[in-house]
Amino acid sequence: MSRRPASPSGSQGIPEATVARLPVYLRTLYALADRGIATVSSEDLAAAAGVNSAKLRKDLSHLGSYGTRGVGYDVEYLVYQVSRELGLTQDWPVVIVGAGNLGRALANYGGFASRGFRVAALLDSEPTAVGTTIAGHEVRSADSIEQVVASQGISIGVIATPASAAQDVCDRLVTAGVTSILNFAPVVLNVPAGVDVRKVDLSIELQILAFHAQRRAVIRVPGNGVSGPGQRWGKPEAQAVGT
Amino acid sequence: MSRRPASPSGSQGIPEATVARLPVYLRTLYALADRGIATVSSEDLAAAAGVNSAKLRKDLSHLGSYGTRGVGYDVEYLVYQVSRELGLTQDWPVVIVGAGNLGRALANYGGFASRGFRVAALLDSEPTAVGTTIAGHEVRSADSIEQVVASQGISIGVIATPASAAQDVCDRLVTAGVTSILNFAPVVLNVPAGVDVRKVDLSIELQILAFHAQRRAVIRVPGNGVSGPGQRWGKPEAQAVGT
DNA sequence: CCGACTTTGTGCATGTGTTCACAAGGGCGT
DNA sequence: ACGCCCTTGTGAACACATGCACAAAGTCGG
Numbered sequence: 001m002s003r004r005p006a007s008p009s010g011s012q013g014i015p016e017a018t019v020a021r022l023p024v025y026l027r028t029l030y031a032l033a034d035r036g037i038a039t040v041s042s043e044d045l046a047a048a049a050g051v052n053s054a055k056l057r058k059d060l061s062h063l064g065s066y067g068t069r070g071v072g073y074d075v076e077y078l079v080y081q082v083s084r085e086l087g088l089t090q091d092w093p094v095v096i097v098g099a100g101n102l103g104r105a106l107a108n109y110g111g112f113a114s115r116g117f118r119v120a121a122l123l124d125s126e127p128t129a130v131g132t133t134i135a136g137h138e139v140r141s142a143d144s145i146e147q148v149v150a151s152q153g154i155s156i157g158v159i160a161t162p163a164s165a166a167q168d169v170c171d172r173l174v175t176a177g178v179t180s181i182l183n184f185a186p187v188v189l190n191v192p193a194g195v196d197v198r199k200v201d202l203s204i205e206l207q208i209l210a211f212h213a214q215r216r217a218v219i220r221v222p223g224n225g226v227s228g229p230g231q232r233w234g235k236p237e238a239q240a241v242g243t
Numbered sequence: 244m245s246r247r248p249a250s251p252s253g254s255q256g257i258p259e260a261t262v263a264r265l266p267v268y269l270r271t272l273y274a275l276a277d278r279g280i281a282t283v284s285s286e287d288l289a290a291a292a293g294v295n296s297a298k299l300r301k302d303l304s305h306l307g308s309y310g311t312r313g314v315g316y317d318v319e320y321l322v323y324q325v326s327r328e329l330g331l332t333q334d335w336p337v338v339i340v341g342a343g344n345l346g347r348a349l350a351n352y353g354g355f356a357s358r359g360f361r362v363a364a365l366l367d368s369e370p371t372a373v374g375t376t377i378a379g380h381e382v383r384s385a386d387s388i389e390q391v392v393a394s395q396g397i398s399i400g401v402i403a404t405p406a407s408a409a410q411d412v413c414d415r416l417v418t419a420g421v422t423s424i425l426n427f428a429p430v431v432l433n434v435p436a437g438v439d440v441r442k443v444d445l446s447i448e449l450q451i452l453a454f455h456a457q458r459r460a461v462i463r464v465p466g467n468g469v470s471g472p473g474q475r476w477g478k479p480e481a482q483a484v485g486t
Numbered sequence: 487c488c489g490a491c492t493t494t495g496t497g498c499a500t501g502t503g504t505t506c507a508c509a510a511g512g513g514c515g516t
Numbered sequence: 517a518c519g520c521c522c523t524t525g526t527g528a529a530c531a532c533a534t535g536c537a538c539a540a541a542g543t544c545g546g
Contacts, residue, residue, distance in 0.1 A: 017503055023450040027429060041523065050431040054505055054526095061525055069511045069524045086450050087457030094449070101348035108344045111429055111446045116453065155456055156449070179459065180452040182445075186270060186354055188293040196455045198448050202425075203354045205441045206337070206399070207266040207329050209423040210359065212439045213398055214330030216422065260533060284493065297496095297535055304495055312494045312542040 014085070018059040024049050025056070026082045033075050041072035083116075093120035093152050095178070097169050098160035099129045099139045102184055106160055107135040117156075121148045125165065142169070149176035156180045163187045170197075257328070261302040267292050268299070269325045276318050284315035326359075336363035336395050338421070340412050341403035342372045342382045345427055349403055350378040360399075364391045368408065385412070392419035399423045406430045413440075 028049040032040055042060075046053035060066060060073070063085050067073045083089055094117050096103050106112065107122050122134060125142040132139050140148065148154065157178040159166050166185035173181060174195055183189055183199045191197055271292040275283055285303075289296035303309060303316070306328050310316045326332055337360050339346050349355065350365050365377060368385040375382050383391065391397065400416040402409050402424060409428035416424060417438055426432055426442045434440055 015503070019451055019454050020447075022454070023444075023447040024431065026450070027446075028431070042525095043523085048431070050433075052505070054507090055503090057523090057525060058504085065525075067524050068513085070513050070522045072523070085454070087453040088450065090457070092449075092453055092456070101344075101351045105344035105348040106445065109445060112449075115446075117446070117449055156452055180456045182448050182452060188267065188271070188291070190293075194459075196452060198452055200443055200445065200448055201266075202349065202352060202443065203270075203358075203360075204263075204266040205425050205443055206335075206355075206360055207269070207331065208262055209399055209425060209439060209441055210330040210335055211262050211265070211328070213335070213423045214333070216437075258533075285495095286493085295535065297537090298533090300493090300495060301534085308495075310494050312540075313492045314543065315493070 014062045018062055019086075021049075021051065021055075021059055022082055022086055024051075025059070026079065026086065026088075029075055029079045029082065033079060038075055039072050040075055042067070045073065086116075088116035090116070092117050092156055093154045094118065094156045094158060095121045095123065095145070095148060095152075095154050095173075096158045096160055097123045097142060097145065097173070098162075098165075098184075099124035099126075099132075099134060100160065100162075103160035104134050106158060106184075107137055120152045120154055123148065125161075145169070145172045146176040149173065149178055154178060156182070158182045158184070159189075160184045257305045261305055262329075264292075264294065264298075264302055265325055265329055267294075268302070269322065269329065269331075272318055272322045272325065276322060281318055282315050283318055285310070288316065329359075331359035333359070335360050335399055336397045337361065337399045337401060338364045338366065338388070338391055338395075338397050338416075339401045339403055340366045340385060340388065340416070341405075341408075341427075342367035342369075342375075342377060343403065343405075346403040347377050349401060349427075350380055363395045363397055366391065368404075388412070388415045389419040392416065392421055397421060399425070401425045401427070402432075403427045 025045065028045060029040075032045075032048065042053045042057045046056040049056065057067075060078075063081055066078055066081050080089075094112075096106055096119060099107070099122055103122065103124070107119055112119060119135070119137055122137040122139050123142045123145060124130060124139050127141075129139050130141045149157075155178055157170075157173040157180070159169055159173075159181060161169055163185045166183065166187050167189060170181060170183070170189045170191065174191055179195050181189065181191070181195065181197045183197055184201070186201055186203060189197050189199075268288065271288060272283075275288070275291065285296045285300045289299040292299065300310075303321075306324055309321055309324050323332075337355075339349055339362060342350070342365055346365065346367070350362055355362060362378070362380055365380040365382050366385045366388060367373060367382050370384075372382050373384045392400075398421055400421040400423070402412055402416075404412055406428045409426065409430050410432060413424060413426070413432045413434065417434055422438050424432065424434070424438065424440045426440055427444075429444055429446060432440050432442075
């Protein structure tokens with residue numbers, strides 16, 4: 001195989017949509033490996049991952065030419081290639097800020113430490129929480145963000161605080177050197193260029209579900225399209241000046 | 244995953260990307276309203292929501308013509324319109340299956356009940372958990388999924404079980420009549436057409452962050468791209484037959 | 487009543503992502 | 517050795533999303 005067929009320098013230029021699916025493929029591959037399957041076709045892998053097979057092939061083609069025509073992909077080999085591409089062959093220490101219900105759930109989450117990630121510190125601003133032990137991690141004061149991040153070389157931070165504290169925590173993480181943030185707080189974080197933020201938001205997901213659920217429900221009601229612009233409220237201030 | 248018709252034909256189809264942003268706008272609007280702001284321009288609202296103003300205007304234009312040229316949008320009015328579009332003017336009872344760390348965090352999550360959604364039931368299969376009370380909800384046996392869903396007319400289910408139980412729980416929810424599922428378990432759920440599934444997955448998000456973090460780190464290393472296709476493993480079986 | 491000013495709503499160009507369909511490539515039976 | 521059959525990898529068409537730039541439409545001061 002050629003050194004780098006499609007991607008010029010290293011692993012640059014992988015579409016974002018593809019990156020978002022690689023973890024799904026990886027998980028699916030692990031499941032196949034656990035079942036003792038050594039080789040898999042794009043068709044089968046795609047089905048197991050819940051995507052179109054052409055999409056899967058195109059996604060994988062961005063990593064290189066790792067399949068064998070007429071046969072499929074070697075599961076173990078592909079696991080390694082995808083892992084490497086995602087940066088999971090190295091260890092990522094992670095700091096979790098916020099030891100409330102969510103932070104505790106995250107710290108206890110097994111899949112966290114499983115592959116590549118490791119809870120390096122668990123912080124909270126609440127004095128009553130500091131000093132307790134959760135999932136084997138002693139909760140430390142949020143005051144030590146800077147020290148913890150610096151001393152352990154942490155580049156990934158997870159924000160599991162109330163919304164009101166999130167931006168402040170974020171600022172401190174960034175200042176301390178964190179460049180990747182996973183935000184569970186329901187706020188839009190403001191970060192300087194070069195810092196990568198992803199959000200996980202329960203209520204947004206529920207609202208998207210509600211939208212589709214409502215649409216289904218409305219469609220089921222025949223005739224009168226209630227979905228038209230509402231006549232319940234007039235457009236405010238529209239006729240304020242008049243005559 | 245879920246079946247999503249590419250282009251909703253009959254009714255006025257709001258683009259999926261827009262739907263995904265509406266909850267963000269809504270939250271931003273609430274924040275503005277709390278600060279006593281009655282009117283907002285697309286520029287200001289977009290900045291607060293972290294998006295481009297043209298995008299915001301185009302998004303809102305899909306709902307109707309609710310702004311006033313030369314002035315902006317009336318906050319309260321827009322809150323109502325967006326809420327209505329998302330289906331939040333009605334109440335959505337939600338069943339949470341799984342009362343582990345995550346399920347508990349979800350049940351305790353304040354923003355859950357705040358607008359439109361209500362925890363109608365909290366279920367678990369663990370006998371030791373059944374009967375306990377979490378955030379004011381008595382945990383009931385997972386055996387009663389069908390009965391709970393039917394009796395309360397629940398159409399939204401949240402899966403917060405271990406991965407191994409998720410598909411089974413999903414099947415039972417769907418059979419019972421749930422058509423919208425929010426899945427926290429790290430598995431790809433298989434559902435019939437007409438059922439909408441969204442997933443929230445910590446490890447996928449972390450892996451995406453790791454990808455970008457790695458890319459930043461590699462770029463910082465000059466010259467020899469260690470990131471080239473690995474020479475650590477040969478492509479398996481590639482040279483198996485050879486002369 | 488009018489004209490200057492502000493901001494929305496949108497046509498259009500560009501960019502990104504998805505899907506089809508098929509040629510190229512490789513294994514395997516004979 | 518050879519040809520059949522299978523599956524990958526990808527060109528090309530299509531669908532969707534984004535962002536610019538500006539005309540339309542409204543407000544407000546005089």
